[in-house]
Amino acid sequence: MKPANQVTLWVVRGGVAVVTAMILGGATLSMAQESVAVRAPMVKGALPVDDPNAAVWSSATPATFPMSPQVHWQNRIQEATVKNLTVRALHDGTQVAFLLEYADPTQDPDDGAALEFMVGDKKAHFAHGQPMAQVEGGPVNIWFWKNKENKAVDMSAKGFGTLKPQEHQDVKAKGAYSNGTWKVVFSRSLSTEHPNEDAQVTPGEFINIAFAVWDGRKDAAGDLVEKGSQKAVSSWWYFRADAPPDYSSYMYAAMAVAVALGFQFVLIRKLKKGQ
Numbered sequence: 001m002k003p004a005n006q007v008t009l010w011v012v013r014g015g016v017a018v019v020t021a022m023i024l025g026g027a028t029l030s031m032a033q034e035s036v037a038v039r040a041p042m043v044k045g046a047l048p049v050d051d052p053n054a055a056v057w058s059s060a061t062p063a064t065f066p067m068s069p070q071v072h073w074q075n076r077i078q079e080a081t082v083k084n085l086t087v088r089a090l091h092d093g094t095q096v097a098f099l100l101e102y103a104d105p106t107q108d109p110d111d112g113a114a115l116e117f118m119v120g121d122k123k124a125h126f127a128h129g130q131p132m133a134q135v136e137g138g139p140v141n142i143w144f145w146k147n148k149e150n151k152a153v154d155m156s157a158k159g160f161g162t163l164k165p166q167e168h169q170d171v172k173a174k175g176a177y178s179n180g181t182w183k184v185v186f187s188r189s190l191s192t193e194h195p196n197e198d199a200q201v202t203p204g205e206f207i208n209i210a211f212a213v214w215d216g217r218k219d220a221a222g223d224l225v226e227k228g229s230q231k232a233v234s235s236w237w238y239f240r241a242d243a244p245p246d247y248s249s250y251m252y253a254a255m256a257v258a259v260a261l262g263f264q265f266v267l268i269r270k271l272k273k274g275q
């Protein structure tokens, strides 16, 4: 093969390799974040805020998180009923809704579940934002549902003993129990007027999320086994409400390919002229 054609071939191969690497690189990064996250696709139409069994929930990708008994701080518990939790989420550009699903052999009035978010930029520990050696401590926003009231309490905490309901209650919740499974829907507007107390959800951005579940069963003496600090907890995971579809990256990729092809065309022409 003539030297000029060999060079052409190497240039073409090189160009294709660069473009492929750019596309794959972008895809790999976002996939890495996906595996530890709950993603809320944006849906048209009403969010199923009152219906844990609505069909539209099937359009949300479920994420399952391990739950462990709270052994970090007194009062500890060595064994908790709930071992893992499946979470789905949806948003409609204004509101966000989470569906928590987990196995609980008995339906009890004190069955409860909660979501936790960091508030603002300060890193907080998932134990109520308690200041810890490795974490300075920061405010957290907790959405708490209990079966007997079957509604949500919007709470704030910044360390143990500080947990309290907020003045403004922005969160809704509704639970449904069947066949040994609880399904609990929490919903709220994506953003609120209280950014110092409430987590704010910005579509396209990952935020931290943690979970807690209480099995309201009683022991032989009639005392609650799981209550307050004695519950199943998760550590921090990620949540992202999907941003509306953005095609700009494809446009840039197409432009890059066009520029690369244009460059090669000129180069080949120059090389041919030079023969």
Ligand code: HEM
Pocket (backbone or CB within 6 Å): 070, 071, 072, 073, 074, 075, 114, 115, 116, 126, 127, 128, 142, 144, 159, 160, 161, 162, 163, 210, 211, 212, 227, 228, 229, 230, 233, 234
């Ligand atoms: C290591 C992790 C955790 C520890 C050590 C812990 C500890 C405690 C303690 C000591 C209490 C009693 C009230 C107080 O002192 O503030 C409590 C209650 C509570 N915690 Fe946690 N917690 C942990 C994680 C979580 C998480 C991740 C959530 C939410 C997702 C949560 C939600 C709640 C709620 C809603 C209550 C009130 C329960 C009630 O009134 O029945 N906690 N927790």
